Amino acid sequence: MKLKGDREALRRLFDNEDAIQAGHAPPHRVLLIGTGGGMCCIRTAAYLTAWRDAGLERAVDHAVTVSGSGGAVGAYLSGLPHRAVRMFEHLAVAGFVSGGSWRRRRLCLPYMADVLRGHHSPFSFDQRLICTHRTSWHVVVTRLSGESFLLDAKVAKPDAAQAVLASSAFPRLTEPILVGVGETEEALVDGACGMPLPILAGVKRFRPDTLIVLASRPHPKHLPRLERWLWPLVARAALRRLPLALRRSAAAMSRAMATEADRLERLKRIRWCRVTPNGAEVPIEPCTTDLRMLRKAADEAMLYMRDALKSAKPVRQV
Numbered sequence: 010m011k012l013k014g015d016r017e018a019l020r021r022l023f024d025n026e027d028a029i030q031a032g033h034a035p036p037h038r039v040l041l042i043g044t045g046g047g048m049c050c051i052r053t054a055a056y057l058t059a060w061r062d063a064g065l066e067r068a069v070d071h072a073v074t075v076s077g078s079g080g081a082v083g084a085y086l087s088g089l090p091h092r093a094v095r096m097f098e099h100l101a102v103a104g105f106v107s108g109g110s111w112r113r114r115r116l117c118l119p120y121m122a123d124v125l126r127g128h129h130s131p132f133s134f135d136q137r138l139i140c141t142h143r144t145s146w147h148v149v150v151t152r153l154s155g156e157s158f159l160l161d162a163k164v165a166k167p168d169a170a171q172a173v174l175a176s177s178a179f180p181r182l183t184e185p186i187l188v189g190v191g192e193t194e195e196a197l198v199d200g201a202c203g204m205p206l207p208i209l210a211g212v213k214r215f216r217p218d219t220l221i222v223l224a225s226r227p228h229p230k231h232l233p234r235l236e237r238w239l240w241p242l243v244a245r246a247a248l249r250r251l252p253l254a255l256r257r258s259a260a261a262m263s264r265a266m267a268t269e270a271d272r273l274e275r276l277k278r279i280r281w282c283r284v285t286p287n288g289a290e291v292p293i294e295p296c297t298t299d300l301r302m303l304r305k306a307a308d309e310a311m312l313y314m315r316d317a318l319k320s321a322k323p324v325r326q327v
Contacts, residue, residue: 010290010313014273014282019321021219021280022060025068029143040217041069041144042208045076045177045201046225047295048101051303052310054081054093056223056284059314061090063322067143071215073159073207075149075200078225079173080125083162086142087135094307096124096132101298114296116183118174125170134170139163147214148176149200149207153185155254157203159210165189176200180251180259203258206269208276217279224285226295228270284314 025035043053060068066088074082077097084093100106100121107115127133139146140163147159150172165172166189175186175197185196204210212220248256273281291306293299 010284010310011287012282012284012317015280016282016317016321018219018221018280018282019318020323022065022068022221022318023321023323025070026065029067035068035070037070037219038215038217039068039070039219039221040211040215041072041082042206042211042220042222043072043074043078043082044206044222044224044226045074045078045199047077047179048097048106048297048303049225049293049295049306050077050081051094051097051293051307052225052286053078053223054084054090054097055307055310056314057081057085058090058094059311059318061085061088062315063318065318069144069221071211071217072144072146073149073211074146074173074176075205075207076177076179077173078223079148079162079176080121082146083125083134083139083169083173084132086139086144086146087133088138089132089135092132097307098300098303099124099132101300101303106296106298114182116177116179118178118183118186121177122170122174125173126168134168136168139169145215148172149204149210150175150188150197151200151202151204151255151258153196153198153252153255155203155252155256155258157200157258159207159214160188160190160197166194180248180255198255201262202255203262203265205262205266206273208269208273212276212279220273220276220279220281222273222281222283222285224283227286227288284317286310 021037028035072082081093084090146162148162150160151157162169162172175188178186179199185198293306
């Protein structure tokens with residue numbers, strides 16, 4: 010793992026938590042962004058497990074998640090980040106990802122829905138705790154028109170689990186998900202199709218003074234060459250039955266992520282850090298179902314985050 014940016018951003022989590030426990034207003038406006046990556050999001054669940062173990066329960070003001078990282082953040086707000094790691098392990102061995110080659114691969118989102126709602130699973134969202142938690146939570150979703158936006162998971166209908174399902178519904182691998190948005194119901198797909206790293210949208214919406222990005226996959230420039238250079242061509246062919254605007258936004262996913270990663274490094278007047286795999290860790294992919302590799306990746310992420318928090322903790326707490 011690698012932490013880029015200012016470690017002071019992690020220290021501000023402790024400042025906020027201390028202030029809240031003392032009955033004071035938190036001194037910082039902290040925005041957490043969890044990026045997508047399918048089964049790779051087990052790393053995000055491991056990062057947040059380390060946060061809970063360090064006593065960081067209410068330090069984040071706003072959270073924005075993409076794809077499967079919503080499952081990890083929903084568990085964190087429900088007080089169950091440890092079980093979120095188990096959720097990804099459970100999905101890996103239960104047939105959530107089906108088909109061998111990429112041409113035949115599919116995702117069984119109805120099964121994920123059962124897991125998020127506690128059916129035949131040790132894990133489930135607690136809608137009451139999520140809605141009463143001080144942290145606002147938005148998931149990135151994309152309309153079939155190709156427009157991505159931030160959907161408030163706390164008010165999504167019928168529940169927050171439905172918002173996470175929509176944010177995880179990657180085109181061709183699964184069908185769009187119907188979610189209640191206000192008085193209407195929309196068919197939505199994975200937010201990564203148009204906004205894989207919502208730096209600009211998050212900063213404009215919440216005006217934070219601290220930004221922490223928990224990445225489940227490496228920086229765009231460290232992704233496999235096939236994914237970086239050939240994905241736009243593959244996407245246009247594989248997603249040819251989708252509306253043209255959605256197909257174009259999905260094809261531009263890698264380029265959009267690289268643009269937003271560069272934007273993050275140019276931020277001024279905002280303390281930021283980005284925790285990301287650097288290529289030396291277990292090489293898991295979005296559709297990895299090897300339980301041994303997933304567990305090893307989670308252990309690596311958890312140990313790294315524990316060390317990072319320990320070094321960032323204010324001296325008065327050490």
